[in-house]
Amino acid sequence: GNSLRKIAVSFTSCSVIVFPPILVFLGYNSISFGYKEIRLCSNLTKEHQENPSLQSPQGLSYNQPRVVGLNGKVIAVTPWLAPIVWEGTFDSFLIDSIYQQQNITIATTVFALGKYTTFLKAFLESAEQNYFVGFRVHYYLFTDHPEQVPAVKLGEGRQLTVLKVASSNRWQEITLRRMEKLEKLIESRLVNEADYVFSLDVDTKFYGRWGAESLGRLIGVIHPGYYQTSRKRFPYERRPESQAYIPAAEGDYYYGGAVIGGFVKDVYKVAKTCREQLDIDAAKSIEAAWQEESHLNKYFLYNKPSKVLSPEYLWQDFKPNTNEVKIIRFSQVIKNYAAVRPNP
Amino acid sequence: MRLRQIFYVFLLGMFVGLSLSGLIYWGFTSIWFGNHLTGNLGRTDVASVTPWLAPIVWEGTFDSRVIDSIYKQQNITIATTVFALGKYTRFLKDFLESAEEHYFVGFRVHFYLFTDQPEEVPNVKLGQERYLTVKTLPSMNRWQDISMSRMEILEKLIENELASEADYIFCLDVDTKFYGRWGVESLGRLVGVIHPWFFNVPRFLFTYEHRPKSQAYIPAGKGDYYYTGAAFGGSLKDVHNLTKTCREQMNIDTANSIEALWHEESHLNKYFLYNKPSKLLSPEYLWRDISMSSGSVKIIRFSHVAKNNAEVRPNL
Numbered sequence: 001g002n003s004l005r006k007i008a009v010s011f012t013s014c015s016v017i018v019f020p021p022i023l024v025f026l027g028y029n030s031i032s033f034g035y036k037e038i039r040l041c042s043n044l045t046k047e048h049q050e051n052p053s054l055q056s057p058q059g060l061s062y063n064q065p066r067v068v069g070l071n072g073k074v075i076a077v078t079p080w081l082a083p084i085v086w087e088g089t090f091d092s093f094l095i096d097s098i099y100q101q102q103n104i105t106i107a108t109t110v111f112a113l114g115k116y117t118t119f120l121k122a123f124l125e126s127a128e129q130n131y132f133v134g135f136r137v138h139y140y141l142f143t144d145h146p147e148q149v150p151a152v153k154l155g156e157g158r159q160l161t162v163l164k165v166a167s168s169n170r171w172q173e174i175t176l177r178r179m180e181k182l183e184k185l186i187e188s189r190l191v192n193e194a195d196y197v198f199s200l201d202v203d204t205k206f207y208g209r210w211g212a213e214s215l216g217r218l219i220g221v222i223h224p225g226y227y228q229t230s231r232k233r234f235p236y237e238r239r240p241e242s243q244a245y246i247p248a249a250e251g252d253y254y255y256g257g258a259v260i261g262g263f264v265k266d267v268y269k270v271a272k273t274c275r276e277q278l279d280i281d282a283a284k285s286i287e288a289a290w291q292e293e294s295h296l297n298k299y300f301l302y303n304k305p306s307k308v309l310s311p312e313y314l315w316q317d318f319k320p321n322t323n324e325v326k327i328i329r330f331s332q333v334i335k336n337y338a339a340v341r342p343n344p
Numbered sequence: 345m346r347l348r349q350i351f352y353v354f355l356l357g358m359f360v361g362l363s364l365s366g367l368i369y370w371g372f373t374s375i376w377f378g379n380h381l382t383g384n385l386g387r388t389d390v391a392s393v394t395p396w397l398a399p400i401v402w403e404g405t406f407d408s409r410v411i412d413s414i415y416k417q418q419n420i421t422i423a424t425t426v427f428a429l430g431k432y433t434r435f436l437k438d439f440l441e442s443a444e445e446h447y448f449v450g451f452r453v454h455f456y457l458f459t460d461q462p463e464e465v466p467n468v469k470l471g472q473e474r475y476l477t478v479k480t481l482p483s484m485n486r487w488q489d490i491s492m493s494r495m496e497i498l499e500k501l502i503e504n505e506l507a508s509e510a511d512y513i514f515c516l517d518v519d520t521k522f523y524g525r526w527g528v529e530s531l532g533r534l535v536g537v538i539h540p541w542f543f544n545v546p547r548f549l550f551t552y553e554h555r556p557k558s559q560a561y562i563p564a565g566k567g568d569y570y571y572t573g574a575a576f577g578g579s580l581k582d583v584h585n586l587t588k589t590c591r592e593q594m595n596i597d598t599a600n601s602i603e604a605l606w607h608e609e610s611h612l613n614k615y616f617l618y619n620k621p622s623k624l625l626s627p628e629y630l631w632r633d634i635s636m637s638s639g640s641v642k643i644i645r646f647s648h649v650a651k652n653n654a655e656v657r658p659n660l
Contacts, residue, residue, distance in 0.1 A: 004349055005348065008355070008356050012352075012356050015359055015360065015363065016359070056410060056414050060409060061409075065385055065407070066385065069388040075385075075386035079407035079410050080407070080410050081399040081401065081406050083397040083399055089393050089395075089397065090393070091395035091396065304414070
């Protein structure tokens with residue numbers, strides 16, 4: 001009895017002393033982040049124009065890539081070696097100096113139909129503070145109510161063109177037609193007027209730097225709601241009848257439809273392909289789960305982006321901050337759907 | 345007595361139980377159970393991008409199957425140059441045989457072998473869609489000259505022959521051997537390889553040329569990485585620009601009676617500082633001439649072989 005008691009006491013006290021430190025020790029990642037010195041270099045360098053597209057065949061079987069590593073650190077390249085842009089992976093000064101020499105114009109399209117014009121002021125004002133500051137930016141604003149476009153003072157080298165479009169009764173319809181409008185705009189104007197184009201949702205606001213680090217041949221952004229989700233639970237279109245269909249075993253990331261970017265001619269291909277596939281679906285009376293976002297995800301799976309933006313570049317105001325997303329640059333504002341959409 | 349025993353055992357059991365549940369709970373939220381993702385790609389112990397967002401290729405950063413499938417669709421040819429002058433021809437057999445096993449396997453490769461002794465070129469059986477062209481050069485007395493003259497020869501080769509024949513070119517030292525996969529993950533517009541002795545060393549120890557008189561001069565406090573001259577590559581256009589610039593700058597140095605500290609490697613480093621590579625290869629792609637790997641370098645793909653300098657070089 002006595003010896004048993006002694007054993008019990010000593011074991012218990014050992015556990016108290018030994019267990020927690022073991023847990024704590026194992027809990028900490030003993031691998032350091034590695035030597036990575038951010039060096040400033042003010043010297044002039046050339047543009048990277050990666051020419052070949054990154055087409056990948058259907059049905060290829062491989063592990064889903066992580067966005068956040070097992071130890072909580074973010075992953076900075078995709079499995080096809082496209083950089084994933086996170087705070088801390090790039091040097092703003094260096095990247096700006098590289099692109100400043102290239103005298104580029106960045107076209108930026110937004111769609112503000114019906115009551116969505118209410119988002120314009122915050123969008124434009126915050127863009128003027130954060131979006132490609134110091135670069136030539138040309139906003140192309142599609143709206144059915146040009147008179148509701150607010151007068152926002154733009155910085156030097158920045159301009160805005162309002163393009164009138166027909167109204168619509170369904171928000172799904174509006175979102176689907178964006179691809180066609182983008183396609184036509186590129187054909188008619190952007191090929192002559194811009195080097196890069198970004199297509200952004202308007203019910204958003206900039207909160208932090210969005211700069212030249214986001215430029216590349218073909219740019220997608222990782223949707224903030226799904227970067228820790230297994231690919232079989234991505235909200236891809238799962239009906240084989242739709243052109244946007246992606247089988248459960250395939251998929252790299254779930255990309256957000258709120259941001260598409262790249263060289264004018266590469267974004268043209270995205271818009272054109274998505275528009276064609278949307279038309280095929282429409283003819284069969286199918287509407288993909290998340291409209292053009294579903295078609296975009298299909299496009300990006302088989303035509304891989306040359307650069308991917310982290311969820312810093314597309315957040316949602318209602319989401320609480322997380323460990324890995326250390327800065328919010330662009331985010332969808334909280335909106336009252338009933339108040340702004342023409343239909344539920 | 346009985347009661348106390350039971351009580352202690354109960355305490356013990358409670359404690360063990362709580363610890364276990366704590367362990368399991370914490371495990372779920374941390375590394376042991378990860379999340380639901382099955383991927384094991386992604387290195388976080390090394391930098392996988394440069395500050396200008398060029399990828400740095402390490403094992404674990406790319407998926408071979410995905411990358412191979414992307415490039416298979418592009419019907420590419422990779423030209424590859426090696427220089428084997430004087431006694432360096434002895435390295436050819438291992439170089440070529442190991443390349444057949446590891447280097448761009450499954451893709452079209454055209455080796456351009458420069459030598460002053462074409463009869464010493466070993467007969468190595470090449471796989472399908474792999475070619476070898478031997479080009480004869482005059483002998484040279486100084487190994488430094490041999491090394492530096494490569495730039496002009498490459499410049500001319502690209503101008504005169506490769507334009508319609510290859511999409512990418514790699515220029516590799518011959519006193520080397522392949523030990524692991526070197527594939528299409530290494531392709532890019534302009535590709536530099538981090539020198540195996542300088543990849544975790546602070547910049548002030550880099551052996552850049554520090555004399556302002558040389559065209560290869562890099563001021564103190566400047567520099568991204570120290571790149572090796574033993575392996576570099578990229579698109580024809582970009583490598584042509586690189587070799588042409590290096591050749592021009594070496595000529596200016598010669599006219600000024602100065603030879604850069606590490607010869608064409610110094611000029612290469614200067615070029616890469618001001619014309620940043622679009623992709624970097626980790627030291628896995630050019631390792632030291634000892635076979636021990638180190639820390640972050642988990643796999644050796646291509647490495648210098650041990651050699652007796654006095655024995656193989658025409659001069660010291």
